[in-house]
Amino acid sequence: MIVVILISIGSLCGVYLLRTDRNELRVERTQLTESLITTKAWLVRTETKLQDTLVTLTTTSNTLVKTIAELDATNKVLIATIEEREKLKVDLADTQKKLQDANTELASTKDALKKAEETIVSQTAEIAKIDAYKKQIADLTAENKVFGDKLELALVEIKRLELENEDLRKTPVNCRGRVAGVENRWNFVVLDIGQDQKVRKNSQFLVYRDKTFICKAQIISVNENTAVAEVLPEFRRGDPRIGDVAIH
Secondary structure, three states, X not given: OHHHHHHHHHHHHHHHHHHHHHHXXXXXXXXXXXXXXXXXXXXXXXXXXXXXXXXXXXXXXXHHHHHHHHHHHHHHHHHHHHHHHHHHHHHHHHHHHHHHXXXXXXXXXXXXXXXXXXXXXXXXXXXXXXXXXXXXXXXXXXXXXHHHHHHHHHHHHHHHHHHHHHHHHOOOOOOEEEEEEEEOOOOEEEEOOOXXXXXXXXXXXXXXXXXXXXXXXXXXXEOOOOEEEEEOHHHOOOOOOOOOEEEO
C-alpha cells in the first residue's frame, strides 16, 4: 500500500509538475506567439521601410547622378567662364592700351588742331596780302609776257649769231693755197694763205703735187696772209715742196 501510495503521490507530483510545465509552456508559447506576431509585424514594417528606403535610395541615386551631371556641366561652364574671363582680361588690357594710345593721339591731335587754328588765324591775315600779291602777279605776268616775247626774239638772234660765229671759226671748205716754205727738220710747212683768207687754227689741209697726194698738215698758227702747219706723220706720203697745192 505504501508503495501504491508513494506511486500515487509520485504520480500526482508528476502530474502536477507536468501541468505546471504545460502551463508554463502554454504561457511561454503564448509569449512566443505574441513575440512572433510582434516580430512579424516589425518585419512587415521593416520591409515596408526598407522598400521605402530603397525607393528613396533609388530616387536619391538618380538625383545624385543628375546632380553629378549638372555639376559636370556646371564645371565645364565654369571652365569656359574662367577662360572667357581670362580672354576678357587680355582684351581689356589691349583695350586699355588702345584707349591710352587713343588718348595720347587725341592730345596730340588737339595740340595740332590748336596750332592749325593759330596758323589759320595767322594765314587769314596773309590772305589779304595774297590778294594784293595776286594783282601784282597779274601785272608781272603781263610784263613777263612782253619780256618773254623779247627774250624769244633775243634767243633767235643769239642763235643766228652763234651760227655766224661758228662759221667764222671754221676754215671755208675748198679753201686753197700753196706751200710757200718748207722746214723738214721741224716737220712743218708755211702756206701763203692766212686770216684774210679765213684760215683758222687746227684746220687740216691736204697737200698735192699735180694730182699726187703728198701729205696732210694741220694749222698750228695763223697770220694775216700766211699760216704755219705741222705735217702729220701718219698721213705723210712724201716730202712737201714749195709750190705744192694745199686744199682744205
